[in-house]
Amino acid sequence: MHEREPVAVTVDLVIFTIRGGQLHVLLIERGKEPFLGRAALPGGYVRKGETLDEAALRELAEETGLDGRRLHLEQVRTYGDPGRDPRGRVITVAYLALGPDMPVPMAGTDARAARWEAVLPVLGGEVPLAFDHEVILREALERARSQLEYTTVAAAFCPEPFTIADLREVYEAVWGVVLDPSNFRRKVTRAEQFLETTGERRILDAGRPAALYRRGPAWLLSPPLLRAGEVARAQVSAASLR
Amino acid sequence: MHEREPVAVTVDLVIFTIRGGQLHVLLIERGKEPFLGRAALPGGYVRKGETLDEAALRELAEETGLDGRRLHLEQVRTYGDPGRDPRGRVITVAYLALGPDMPVPMAGTDARAARWEAVLPVLGGEVPLAFDHEVILREALERARSQLEYTTVAAAFCPEPFTIADLREVYEAVWGVVLDPSNFRRKVTRAEQFLETTGERRILDAGRPAALYRRGPAWLLSPPLLRAGEVARAQVSAASLR
DNA sequence: CCCCTAAAGGTTGCATTGACTTTAAATCGT
């Protein structure tokens, strides 16, 4: 047997939502060293007898007060470079969570302040993050963008019932582009089992009332909703993210 | 602080190759308890000071004798259910490796026999695997199938130089379908920076000589090579895999 | 020399897409 060392395992959560047409991520302010006072992704140690998914759900509930079973939650990747945590060998399993605009999150159990922060400024370096959390955030964003193409997760951002314009706003916020409303409607309504009509309508201050939908049973989106053309070009210019 | 427990971290490798037109995976025979004598994925403990990727590369070299830097290697997912290893809390980071048909692998450091096994019979339950390795294998296969659509990894299965027919054989073996040679050629030659012509040709017993290519610098495949139509239908029938 | 084989390239008809236009259904201002 070769050299082993004590290892700690944590989960870190990248919790996305849409606020005011912009993609936001939940950050906490660290209440202890290392990186005291720095912004960081919420997360914590995996406990005895707990699966990784259970640990992620628990941390989600602790940080946001929300029941994670209603949110979309999926594992992204595991980070375990020896130097990523100055306290010793800590490997962390990163999770991606998507949900509708949520109440201002309550402070976590460590009495750390939690807040929503717009994603792009954070990745632009305006809000420095603790540990390797900026890398984790960047990869989680790319995962989320990719997931919108092939799955119906976008609906996880929308409180039900929602309109097609609500759904389009999700795609625009996550992909960072503007989509043609008419073509978008054609695609999502054609996709099988994506949307179920409720028969009701939402009346706003102005304009024709919009039909209301809820999520259909489909998980995979067929045909996929590819970001191409304008979308691809807009993201090439933002390729510094990779 | 809540209950913690000692945790061990391992990497497990799903190493795929194509042999005789069929997708094969490298399995070892366990040389100790638990699951003594059972087939399992190669893997081992992450050592002190080692990144996860380094641990995967090292295990790959130990099990196959090959230099992993020439193979494609990527992280798939981490498995950490409390009951997955009877020895205690072991979480494992699964890696996917793709390479050309390799020499019969040498026995690993634990003097365990290593062999290539066709993937579909294993997933069909004909070769029971240790731990949760069948789940890991299933998810790695799905990842590999998906990767063929959007990236140029298929070329990692082909020793250079290779023909377009060689490349098509990879897609057919991994996706489990038959592709139209003409349409396949059009797609892969259109894709930018995927293939570089060598100017040479391979002459077989019969037929027109095939042009030889090597990998181009592109990693992302644009436009993607989607499995649709016949491919999608063939995989619905194999959907028991999910 | 002709046939066989596999590679390479071409043709065609259908489905999808992006850009744009038109119609529909509500509120608001005068």
Added chain:
DNA sequence: ACGATTTAAAGTCAATGCAACCTTTAGGGG
């Protein structure tokens, strides 16, 4: 009351992409 305004929803159309099929090319062998 009624048209202006606003947004949703539906339609049009040319260009593109693709699967299926067909033709030509370049080797070897009888």
